[in-house]
Amino acid sequence: MSGAVREVNEELAREFGLTSEEYNRVVSIMGRTPSFTELGVFSVMWSEHCSYKSSRKWLRTLPTTAPWVIHGPGENAGVVDIGQGLAAIFKMESHNHPSFIEPYQGAATGVGGILRDVFTMGARPVANLNALRFGDPATPRTREIVDGVVRGIGGYGNCVGVPTVGGEVNFHRAYDGNPLVNAMTVGVAHQDKIFLSAAAGVGNPVVYVGSKTGRDGIHGATMSSAEFDENALAKRPTVQVGDPFVEKLLIEACLELMATDAIVAIQDMGAAGLTSSSVEMAGKGGVGIDLDLDAVPQREPGMTAYEMMLSESQERMLMVLKPDRTDIARAIFEKWELDFAIIGTLTDTGHIVVRHKGQVEADIPLDPLAEQAPIYDRPRGELKAVEPLGPIHDPVGIEQALIRLIGCPDLASRAWIWNQYDSTVGGQTVRRPGGADAAIVKIEDTSIGLALTTDCTPRYCQATPRSGGAQAVAEAWRNITATGARPLAVTDNLNFGNPEKPEIMAQFVAAIEGMGEACRALDFPVVSGNVSLYNETRGPDGEAISILPTPAIGGLGVLEDVSRSVGLGMPEGGSLVLIGKTDGALGQSIWLREILGRETGDAPEVDLAAERRNGDFVREQILNGAIVACHDVSDGGILVAVSEMAMAGGTGCVLDVPDSGMRPEAFWFGEDQARYLAAVQGDGADLVAAAQGAGVPARVLGQIGGDSVTLPSGAAISIARLKVANAAFFPDLMDR
Amino acid sequence: MKAGIVVFPGTNRERDMAIALRSVTGTAPVMLWHGETSLPDLDLIVLPGGFSYGDYLRCGAMAAHSPIMREIRTFAARGGHILGVCNGFQILTETGLLPGALLRNAGLRFLSQDCWLRVEEAGTPFTRNWKKGDVFRTPLAHGDGNYVADVTTVDRLEGEGLIAFRYSDAKGVVDVADRLSNPNGSMNAIAGVLSENRRICGMMPHPEDLVDPLMGGVDGRPLFEGLVEALVQ
Amino acid sequence: MKLRVTVSLKDGVLDPQGKAIGHALHTLGFVEAGTVRVSKVIEIEVNSTDRAQAEQRGREMAEALLANLVIEDFSVEVVS
Amino acid sequence: MKLRVTVSLKDGVLDPQGKAIGHALHTLGFVEAGTVRVSKVIEIEVNSTDRAQAEQRGREMAEALLANLVIEDFSVEVVS
Numbered sequence A: 001m002s003g004a005v006r007e008v009n010e011e012l013a014r015e016f017g018l019t020s021e022e023y024n025r026v027v028s029i030m031g032r033t034p035s036f037t038e039l040g041v042f043s044v045m046w047s048e049h050c051s052y053k054s055s056r057k058w059l060r061t062l063p064t065t066a067p068w069v070i071h072g073p074g075e076n077a078g079v080v081d082i083g084q085g086l087a088a089i090f091k092m093e094s095h096n097h098p099s100f101i102e103p104y105q106g107a108a109t110g111v112g113g114i115l116r117d118v119f120t121m122g123a124r125p126v127a128n129l130n131a132l133r134f135g136d137p138a139t140p141r142t143r144e145i146v147d148g149v150v151r152g153i154g155g156y157g158n159c160v161g162v163p164t165v166g167g168e169v170n171f172h173r174a175y176d177g178n179p180l181v182n183a184m185t186v187g188v189a190h191q192d193k194i195f196l197s198a199a200a201g202v203g204n205p206v207v208y209v210g211s212k213t214g215r216d217g218i219h220g221a222t223m224s225s226a227e228f229d230e231n232a233l234a235k236r237p238t239v240q241v242g243d244p245f246v247e248k249l250l251i252e253a254c255l256e257l258m259a260t261d262a263i264v265a266i267q268d269m270g271a272a273g274l275t276s277s278s279v280e281m282a283g284k285g286g287v288g289i290d291l292d293l294d295a296v297p298q299r300e301p302g303m304t305a306y307e308m309m310l311s312e313s314q315e316r317m318l319m320v321l322k323p324d325r326t327d328i329a330r331a332i333f334e335k336w337e338l339d340f341a342i343i344g345t346l347t348d349t350g351h352i353v354v355r356h357k358g359q360v361e362a363d364i365p366l367d368p369l370a371e372q373a374p375i376y377d378r379p380r381g382e383l384k385a386v387e388p389l390g391p392i393h394d395p396v397g398i399e400q401a402l403i404r405l406i407g408c409p410d411l412a413s414r415a416w417i418w419n420q421y422d423s424t425v426g427g428q429t430v431r432r433p434g435g436a437d438a439a440i441v442k443i444e445d446t447s448i449g450l451a452l453t454t455d456c457t458p459r460y461c462q463a464t465p466r467s468g469g470a471q472a473v474a475e476a477w478r479n480i481t482a483t484g485a486r487p488l489a490v491t492d493n494l495n496f497g498n499p500e501k502p503e504i505m506a507q508f509v510a511a512i513e514g515m516g517e518a519c520r521a522l523d524f525p526v527v528s529g530n531v532s533l534y535n536e537t538r539g540p541d542g543e544a545i546s547i548l549p550t551p552a553i554g555g556l557g558v559l560e561d562v563s564r565s566v567g568l569g570m571p572e573g574g575s576l577v578l579i580g581k582t583d584g585a586l587g588q589s590i591w592l593r594e595i596l597g598r599e600t601g602d603a604p605e606v607d608l609a610a611e612r613r614n615g616d617f618v619r620e621q622i623l624n625g626a627i628v629a630c631h632d633v634s635d636g637g638i639l640v641a642v643s644e645m646a647m648a649g650g651t652g653c654v655l656d657v658p659d660s661g662m663r664p665e666a667f668w669f670g671e672d673q674a675r676y677l678a679a680v681q682g683d684g685a686d687l688v689a690a691a692q693g694a695g696v697p698a699r700v701l702g703q704i705g706g707d708s709v710t711l712p713s714g715a716a717i718s719i720a721r722l723k724v725a726n727a728a729f730f731p732d733l734m735d736r
Numbered sequence B: 001m002k003a004g005i006v007v008f009p010g011t012n013r014e015r016d017m018a019i020a021l022r023s024v025t026g027t028a029p030v031m032l033w034h035g036e037t038s039l040p041d042l043d044l045i046v047l048p049g050g051f052s053y054g055d056y057l058r059c060g061a062m063a064a065h066s067p068i069m070r071e072i073r074t075f076a077a078r079g080g081h082i083l084g085v086c087n088g089f090q091i092l093t094e095t096g097l098l099p100g101a102l103l104r105n106a107g108l109r110f111l112s113q114d115c116w117l118r119v120e121e122a123g124t125p126f127t128r129n130w131k132k133g134d135v136f137r138t139p140l141a142h143g144d145g146n147y148v149a150d151v152t153t154v155d156r157l158e159g160e161g162l163i164a165f166r167y168s169d170a171k172g173v174v175d176v177a178d179r180l181s182n183p184n185g186s187m188n189a190i191a192g193v194l195s196e197n198r199r200i201c202g203m204m205p206h207p208e209d210l211v212d213p214l215m216g217g218v219d220g221r222p223l224f225e226g227l228v229e230a231l232v233q
Numbered sequence C, D: 001m002k003l004r005v006t007v008s009l010k011d012g013v014l015d016p017q018g019k020a021i022g023h024a025l026h027t028l029g030f031v032e033a034g035t036v037r038v039s040k041v042i043e044i045e046v047n048s049t050d051r052a053q054a055e056q057r058g059r060e061m062a063e064a065l066l067a068n069l070v071i072e073d074f075s076v077e078v079v080s
C-alpha cells in the first residue's frame, strides 16, 4: 500500500479492506466523499483487528467480573486485586501474521506491543509468557520460523529486562503457513496508581513520546485481519522493526512520570498507531481532539498525513497531560533521551481534526466512527462431525510408548527455548520454566507470589470446540492450583480461521461458550484478551487451510505467602498419590496420535464440578503442607506426568497399582481431566483419607525414590534414559 | 559497607544487585546515574548487568564512554573496589580496566541457564569466603560472554593468579571444549577475572540472583558476604 | 577468489543500532555526525576461477542465507 | 559527505559467526565456500567539505568508539 494519495472511491475502499456496504456507511456519516486520510482512518478503525466486528457479540457472553476484578475488558489490560493494595495488570496479544512474514521482528514487536499495553496502565512489567504454535517440524520453513520467533522473543524480552517465565509450544501441520505467536505480559501496580485511557479536559495538551514515526507497518491492522495468500510475501515491506532499548527507556520514563501527577490519560500506540490511540482516547472520554501532524517527530522526510496516521512505528505512546505539568514531563523524557512533542489539544467538538501543512486532512465525528462501526452476527454452520475413535490396539507396549511420547514434538523438553529467554532478571523468579506447573514470580518487598501460565490444547478444540474451550480454561486453572496458588482471572487470545466461513464461526462460538462455562464454574473471569481471525493459508492449489482453533488462555493466580508454593520435583521417600477419576480417555490423546497415527475420537470430557472440587482440595493440601510436590495430569496422561516429575527432581518412583481391568495404555496414557499427581511424605493414606472426606477420588500410585520410573510389570525406565529421550527433539531439529 | 550501583540507559539488573547487597549489608546501596560527574564516598562500586545502550555496536562500548566512567577510573586508580557483572564486566573490558574482551557466545545463541563456577583464586575481596577449588552454582544470562584475550595476556592472568572463576561441571572439572560445562566457549573457560591489584573483578554469571533460598539457593551469597567483611574495617 | 557480500537494511527500515551509534558519537563530541546506518560485510573465500560464475553463486548465497530480503538488500562483489 | 568505517575482527581472533555461516553455506550446498569472515560497516553522513579532514575524524571515531582495538581492526573510507 503506497502512501501516494489516490482518488477515493469504492474500489479504493475495498483495497483498504472495507466492504461496499461499509464504504457507503462512511459516506453517509461524512455526508460527502471522505478524504484519502479519512478513508484510511475508517478502514483501520473498522478492521477486524480494531473493531472486533465478527467477535464482539460473542465476547460479551464471557464472564468478566468478580469481587477481585478492578478493570475488566475495555482497558489496555485487565486489572485484578492481589492484596496489600497491589494490583496485577495483564494481557495477551497475537502477532501471528507479522511473525510469518518476518519471524524475528514479528515476534519481537509482539512482545514490545504487549509490554506497552501493560506499562501504559502504570504497572512495572514483572513477567512475560508466550504461547506458540508452529507447523510440521519436518519442513525447513518451520525451522526458520521457530528460530526467528524464539530469537525475537528473547531478543526483545531479554533486552528490556523483563523475565520470560513461561509459555507453551505445539507443532501441527495446520500451522504450516500460519504460525501463532501470542505474547503475554504481567505487571504490578499500586491500586491507587492505575492509569486509564479516557481523555478528559478540553484544552489539555495531547503529547507524543517515544520513537519517531516512520513508514513502518502502514495498514498492519488491516493486514492482520486479512487471509494469507500467495501474495503474502509481496506484502513484506510493511514489516516493523522493534527497538527494545528504546522500549526500556520508555518504561522507565513513563513510570517516572506516573509517580508525579501529570497524566490525565495515557495509551500506547499499537495497531493502527496514532489513529487508534487518538480516536480511542478521545472517544472514551467523550471529547474531541485536534492533531497537528507537523509536530509529530518524523524519521523520514516527506511523510503524508495518511502515512503518519496509519504508521505502526514501534515504541510510541500518546498522553493527555495537565497543562501546567508539561514541563516536568518534558524534562523526564529528555533525561531518558526520548522524543517528546505536544501534537494536539482536546476540544469540545466531538470530532477528530487532523491538520498537516496548513490543510485539514481529516475531520471525522467520533461518535458515529465508534457507534456505527460494523458489528456482524456471522452465520454459523454445522461443526464437523468427530471421526470415531476406532479400534484400539497397542503395537509397542507401555515402556516403548513412554519413550516415544516423552520425546515427541509436543512433549519434548522445551529447555532449548527457555534457555534463550532470561528467566531470572529481576531476581524474583521463584519457579522458573520447567520447575512447576505455573511460573511463580515474587513481588519485590512483599511475600506475595504470582502464578502464571498459558494453556490450550488445539487438537481438543478441533475435535470438540466447546469442551476444548472449557478444557483450556480448566487446564490454566489447574496449573495455577497445582502450585498452591489461588486462580484469579484470565486473559485470552482467540486464534481462529476465517469467520466468514460458517464452520469456522461455529467453532469460534462453541469454543467461547465452553470457555465461558468454565470461567463461571471456576470463578475465573476474563479480564482482557485479543482476537485473531483469518488465520488461514491459501496454498498454490487454491485450497484454504485453516489453523486448528486455538483459544489460548493466560491464567493468573496469587499466593499470599510465596514460600508455600510447590514445584514438580519429588523429594526422595514418601508416596505419589493420584487425585481425580481415571476412565482411560484416549480420544484425541497424544498416545493415539504418536503411536497409532490417528487424530480421532472425542476430546476428553470436562467435568467442571469435579475440576473445582479436586482443585480446591489439592490447593488446600498444598497450603497446609501435606502435598510437597504436585503436577497436573494432561497431555500424555499419568505415565508422562510421573516421568516429568521424576526428571524435574531427579528422583524416581516405583509404581504399584492393582490391575484396574482397563487397557494398560488407556490407564497410563489416557487424558482424563481434573487430575493431579501429588507427592506426600509417608504412605499417602492420610491424603487418600482426606480426599475421601472431601468427595475427591484419590489412590496411591507408588513409592517415591530411586533413579528410575518402575512400572508394575517390574520394568524400570531410568531417569537418565527418560532425559535423553526428552531432551533430543529441539537440539536435533534446530542445531544440527 | 557503602556501595553504589551504576545505572546506564538499558541497565536492567540493578534491582537484583541492590537486593543482594541490601540482604548482606542491611542498607540499600545508592544508585548512580551514568551522567554523574562526581561520586559520593563509597567502598564499592558495582556495574550491574543489563543491556546498556541496547548492546548496540558492542556490548558495553557506549557505556564505557559515559561521564561517570571517568570518575570510576579515578576511583580505580585510587585503589577503589569495583565489581562488574555481565554487562558490567563487558563495560570494564571496554574501558580497559580489565583485560580481554567478550565475544558472541560460541553457539551464537543467548544463554540463560545455571552454570557451575570453580573458584580459582581465594583470598581476594571477592572470593575470600571460598577456598580455591570450591564449586558453586549461579545463573548466567548473556549473548556475549565468550571471553578472549591475546595469548600473552592470558598467560599473564594465569601466571599472576588473576583468574577469579572458571566454568566447570558440578564436580569442578574444567573442560574448555565441553559446551555443557563451558557454555559460551570462553578461552580457558574463564568466567571472571581480576585486576592486578585484585580490587576489580569482572564476571559474566549472576551471583546476585542466587542469594535467597526462595529463588532456589544461596550459592551467590559468599561473594557479597565476603565483600562486606573485606570492606568494612 | 574472494566474494564480498554487503548486506544492509532497506531504506526506510528502522536501524536502531545506527541510531544509537549516531547518538553516542554526538555525546563524544563528533557533532558533525549525521545519519548512521550499520551494515554487515560477509567475506567468503571460494574455490572458483570464473569471476562471473562466482558472483552469481554469491548472489545465490545472499538470497538463500546471508540476507533477510524482507528487510535487507544486498550487493555482491568479487574482490580477488 | 559519507564516511564508511569497516570494523573486522583481528586475524587470529576466532569469528564464531563466520564459522557458523560457513557451515550453513555448506549445508545448503555451497560446497565451494571456504573461510568466512564477518565485518561491520558503519556509514556516517558527515557535515564536512574536506575529505582528508573527514577521514581523519572517521579514524578518531573508530578509535574512540566504533572499534575495540583489543580484538578489532578498522579501515576508513570517504565514499561521497
Ligand SMILES: Nc1ncnc2c1ncn2[C@@H]1O[C@H](COP(=O)(O)OP(=O)(O)O)[C@@H](O)[C@H]1O
Pocket: A049, A050, A059, A062, A072, A073, A074, A075, A076, A077, A078, A091, A093, A117, A270, A271, A492, A493, A494, A526, A527, A528, A529, A530, A531
Ligand atoms: N477475547 C477477548 N476477551 C476479552 N476481552 C477482549 C478480548 N479481545 C479483546 N478484548 C478486550 O478488548 C479491548 C481491546 O482490545 P485490543 O484492541 O486488542 O487492545 P489494544 O488496543 O491494546 O490492542 C481490550 O480491553 C481487550 O482486553
Ligand SMILES: [Mg+2]
Pocket: A076, A117, A268, A270
Ligand atoms: Mg492498547
